[in-house]
Amino acid sequence: MIRIENLSKDLGEFFLRDVSLEINDGEYFMVLGPTGAGKTILLETIAGIYRADSGRIFLDEQDITDIPPRERNIGMVYQDYTLFPFLTVEENIGFGLKSRKVSKREIKRRVDELANLMDVSHLLHRYPGTLSGGEQQRIAIARALIMEPKVLLLDEPLSALDTQTAERLRQELKNVHSITNTTIIHVTHSFEEAFLLGSRMAVMDKGEIVQVGTPNEVFRKPESEFAAEFLGVGNLFQGESSIRAGFALINVDGINLASTTLKSGNVHVSIRPEDILVSTEKIVSSARNSFKGKIASIVDAGTILKIAVDVGIDVPFVVAITKQSFDDMNLKTGGKVYITFKASAVHVF
Amino acid sequence: MLKKLKQSKTKIITVLFSLLLASFILVLITCVVTHTTLPALITSIASEEIQFAIKLSLTTAVVSTVLCIGISIPAAYALARYDFFGKSVVNTILDAPLALPPLVAGVGLLILFGTTSFGRGLADAGLVFVFTPLGIIIAQFFVNVPFMFRILRGTFQSINPRYEHVAETLGCTEAQAFWRVTLPMSKNGLLAGSIITWSKGIGEFGAALMVAGATRMKTETLPISLFLNMSCGELDLAIAAATILITISLISLFVFERYGGFTRVF
Numbered sequence: 001m002i003r004i005e006n007l008s009k010d011l012g013e014f015f016l017r018d019v020s021l022e023i024n025d026g027e028y029f030m031v032l033g034p035t036g037a038g039k040t041i042l043l044e045t046i047a048g049i050y051r052a053d054s055g056r057i058f059l060d061e062q063d064i065t066d067i068p069p070r071e072r073n074i075g076m077v078y079q080d081y082t083l084f085p086f087l088t089v090e091e092n093i094g095f096g097l098k099s100r101k102v103s104k105r106e107i108k109r110r111v112d113e114l115a116n117l118m119d120v121s122h123l124l125h126r127y128p129g130t131l132s133g134g135e136q137q138r139i140a141i142a143r144a145l146i147m148e149p150k151v152l153l154l155d156e157p158l159s160a161l162d163t164q165t166a167e168r169l170r171q172e173l174k175n176v177h178s179i180t181n182t183t184i185i186h187v188t189h190s191f192e193e194a195f196l197l198g199s200r201m202a203v204m205d206k207g208e209i210v211q212v213g214t215p216n217e218v219f220r221k222p223e224s225e226f227a228a229e230f231l232g233v234g235n236l237f238q239g240e241s242s243i244r245a246g247f248a249l250i251n252v253d254g255i256n257l258a259s260t261t262l263k264s265g266n267v268h269v270s271i272r273p274e275d276i277l278v279s280t281e282k283i284v285s286s287a288r289n290s291f292k293g294k295i296a297s298i299v300d301a302g303t304i305l306k307i308a309v310d311v312g313i314d315v316p317f318v319v320a321i322t323k324q325s326f327d328d329m330n331l332k333t334g335g336k337v338y339i340t341f342k343a344s345a346v347h348v349f
Numbered sequence: 350m351l352k353k354l355k356q357s358k359t360k361i362i363t364v365l366f367s368l369l370l371a372s373f374i375l376v377l378i379t380c381v382v383t384h385t386t387l388p389a390l391i392t393s394i395a396s397e398e399i400q401f402a403i404k405l406s407l408t409t410a411v412v413s414t415v416l417c418i419g420i421s422i423p424a425a426y427a428l429a430r431y432d433f434f435g436k437s438v439v440n441t442i443l444d445a446p447l448a449l450p451p452l453v454a455g456v457g458l459l460i461l462f463g464t465t466s467f468g469r470g471l472a473d474a475g476l477v478f479v480f481t482p483l484g485i486i487i488a489q490f491f492v493n494v495p496f497m498f499r500i501l502r503g504t505f506q507s508i509n510p511r512y513e514h515v516a517e518t519l520g521c522t523e524a525q526a527f528w529r530v531t532l533p534m535s536k537n538g539l540l541a542g543s544i545i546t547w548s549k550g551i552g553e554f555g556a557a558l559m560v561a562g563a564t565r566m567k568t569e570t571l572p573i574s575l576f577l578n579m580s581c582g583e584l585d586l587a588i589a590a591a592t593i594l595i596t597i598s599l600i601s602l603f604v605f606e607r608y609g610g611f612t613r614v615f
């Protein structure tokens with residue numbers, strides 16, 4: 001278990017302020033936040049690259065705040081891979097065991113094992129510069145895992161990859177986690193990643209932890225305006241998708257949402273509040289999704305208003321409209337409205 | 350049409366200038382190399398004096414280059430990686446020898462090693478710099494260390510510190526991370542720096558002349574030999590020294606361009 005108590009670190013541009021967290025053994029813990037929130041420096045301070053200004057870090061009840069990185073047994077993988085360019089893939093993966101003065105034969109055996117796990121066995125004699133981003137990141141993960149770290153820190157490991165590669169590697173991370181049962185702290189700015197990988201997550205902003213909870217809790221009940229905005233929360237549902245006539249129809253609590261993303265099975269759905277049209281009369285349009293409901297609440301958020309529309313399912317839809325439209329339409333809590341949105345606005349993952 | 354004509358006119362004129370400059374340099378070099386006959390050149394190069402000068406130049410340049418590397422690596426690393434009080438002042442001072450005329454540097458070295466108690470202390474300990482080959486080495490070191498320092502500082506700055514961070518999580522101490530990761534990644538910068546420092550060391554004249562003097566067969570490097578033999582009309586020997594210097598410069602320039610050309614010096 002890793003326990004962080006009131007950790008602060010100031011590096012000028014980036015900083016941590018009074019961060020406290022508890023991460024259990026074997027947990028896949030996500031840290032979500034925008035660029036500049038202090039996510040990387042949180043990982044680097046846990047790894048021991050920076051010395052904390054104040055606060056303590058405990059790993060399995062041992063205070064590791066003041067011990068150097070090499071004695072912490074915490075692995076680190078950066079977004080930009082940081083493979084050593086002058087070493088082959090094999091030498092890169094074995095780098096850490098060489099530091100530990102493990103015998104050559106044992107290093108070879110372990111490198112093969114890890115290369116197998118990360119599916120890079122065919123690349124062992126190549127140099128990193130000649131490999132794709134996805135391959136490099138898998139090698140970087142193998143290089144960290146070979147140390148059998150108590151905690152593996154991943155700093156936006158999927159951000160530099162194209163969508164398809166990222167999706168594959170995400171799946172692999174999940175597998176690796178279930179095979180090795182390593183405690184993982186994974187930093188990201190993608191709420192999709194946080195949702196799909198994390199058993200629990202923390203939301204970070206301006207060097208502080210804003211909220212901690214399961215992804216569901218955080219998405220359903222963002223505890224700060226920032227978290228709500230950052231997560232784009234409002235319309236996140238779970239449902240069963242089936243593909244029919246070129247559309248995915250997702251059954252959410254009995255209503256069917258049409259999407260152009262053809263993905264079947266158990267899926268998550270999100271719709272940006274700005275993408276939903278609200279009207280007082282039923283309108284005929286090319287948009288595939290239209291539901292009747294009533295206004296559950298109205299929240300004034302400055303230049304825009306957020307309206308929660310209850311269409312008879314568990315959670316209301318959130319619609320964002322401008323103040324001008326709101327005044328023109330004369331909307332009131334409890335009033336009957338129609339919401340309409342295009343199939344392409346229904347994001348499935 | 351008119352614009353096109355104008356453009357090509359600019360092209361013709363500018364290209365002409367570049368050709369003019371190139372031929373000026375070429376003529377100059379040819380003048381030196383062809384001033385004497387080949388047999389005379391070979392005899393001169395084989396002479397005891399020129400052989401001595403070649404050996405002295407090569408050894409002093411190698412030793413001063415090694416000194417430059419040994420001192421520049423930690424200094425450049427500190428200025429590339431760490432923030433400390435007075436950093437910008439230190440940076441400026443370390444660049445200063447670049448702007449200092451070598452003769453002035455030589456006078457400074459002569460005063461430091463010849464007249465101060467620090468210099469006398471070193472002399473008492475057996476390290477005599479004034480009018481000895483050691484003086485040549487210290488002169489080459491002083492004049493050329495900014496080149497090595499600047500190249501290495503640029504090289505270290507271009508290496509993301511995250512490589513060291515990762516190495517430290519993989520069981521390295523800070524020193525091991527530097528030795529096993531940063532140094533191998535600096536290979537090109539080190540090579541480029543060594544070549545430029547070494548070849549400039551071979552050609553060093555002004556500062557070396559001030560500290561080590563120009564004594565035949567004692568502190569006679571190739572440039573000093575050129576100077577001495579020119580002064581007393583031994584033209585063949587002077588040309589031999591000059592030809593060797595030209596050859597060394599051209600080869601180093603080629604190697605530098607080939608292996609370290611991408612490293613910024615200034």
